[in-house]
Amino acid sequence: MENGKLQQTLAGCIELSGKTLHSGKVSKVKIWPGFAGEGRYFEFHSNLIPASIDFVRESLLCTTLCKDGYKIRTVEHLLSALEAKGIDNCRIQIQSLDSEDTEVEVPIFDGSANAWVEAIEQVGRKEALDRCGNNVEKLAPYLSEPFYVSRNDSFMVAFPASKVHISCGIDFPKVPAIGCQWFSSAALDDSYEKHIACSRTFCIYEEVEHMCSMGLIKGGSLDNAIVCSAIRGWLNPPLRFPDEPCRHKVLDLIGDLSLFARSGSRGIPMARVISFKGF
Known part of the structure; x- marks a missing residue:
């Protein structure tokens, strides 16, 4: 357990949109509070893609998640802000203006994570509860050797x-x-x-x-x-x-x-x- 901490989520909903770096298209992101124990995951065309190393695919100049033929690119700035600000569980709904797209990209904004940090600060965070109404301990991975x-x-x-x-x-x-x-x-x-x-x-x-x-x-x-x-x-x-x-x-x-x-x-x-x- 991480210093007696409990898993957290957003206290409200975040909604931001903007131009993307590599495709140049506009995408819209809506981040919802999540249940404890379910982690962070993306929703794209009703497909759920966990923000997990298990779904990372090699790509140039960005971090890309892929599942069942659907790709989400340039996730690193958003995930950096969520991890650092202690948002352990959330549903990240993302969409592009073209409903036929099978890949989408997170907006770049000014090239930093500022927009995400400010949005998280604005809505705040709260203790996450699982689907049975219970809180869940927050664990931290550790190394046993270099x-x-x-x-x-x-x-x-x-x-x-x-x-x-x-x-x-x-x-x-x-x-x-x-x-x-x-x-x-x-x-x-x-x-x-x-x-x-x-x-x-x-x-x-x-x-x-x-x-x-x-x-x-x-x-x-x-x-x-x-x-x-x-x-x-x-x-x-x-x-x-x-x-x-x-x-x-x-x-x-x-x-x-x-x-x-x-x-x-x-x-x-x-x-x-x-x-x-x-x-």
């Missing part, structure tokens, strides 16, 4: 710990304005809202044409990402933090780790997690 995974020059390592601590590093030697950065945070305390949630997604200007040729970032703009040129530096300053790109990687990692949640318990393990040049 864990390590790598791919090329990227790696992630996690060590058993008494509390959550995340460190991320990035390295762009050909883009001097970014260079090598590291950022560390307790992740699930008050620092998330102040120092992580508001960090925006970023891209390298010289890679934009290639990404567009692959059918990506059709909805990308200087309003929903910070863009850096290897030659000219940042094209849409000011940054919210000098190390905003690295902080955003922490935001993404929290969203991805949330996918390890089971039955309304926490996804992020009690561990010291270190990630370099995230996958």
Whole structure:
């Protein structure tokens, strides 16, 4: 059990809509309070897709969930906010303007998780009850031994710990304005809202044409990402933090780790997690 805590849900309903990053379409998201023990899950065309690692499919530049031929893309910012703000159980109803679409994407807003955090703060949270009216303990996964995974020059390592601590590093030697950065945070305390949630997604200007040729970032703009040129530096300053790109990687990692949640318990393990040049 996580320090005697009980599972939580939203105290009201959240409804937001906006343009998406990769498809460029507009989607609408409505998040409903959920029953304890049922966790976080998406509803798309009446199909239920749990926000679980079991349904993750490989995709470029975003985290994608897939079940029975239906895909939900770019879920990491929303799930990051829900995990960090302690919303353990909820139903995330999502739809695109085209009723024939078999895939949909979560809106990008300004490229950060700010919109979701503000919406959660506005409606508040409450103790979640199961379908029998009982509260349920909130469990947290833990490590019994160190864990390590790598791919090329990227790696992630996690060590058993008494509390959550995340460190991320990035390295762009050909883009001097970014260079090598590291950022560390307790992740699930008050620092998330102040120092992580508001960090925006970023891209390298010289890679934009290639990404567009692959059918990506059709909805990308200087309003929903910070863009850096290897030659000219940042094209849409000011940054919210000098190390905003690295902080955003922490935001993404929290969203991805949330996918390890089971039955309304926490996804992020009690561990010291270190990630370099995230996958």
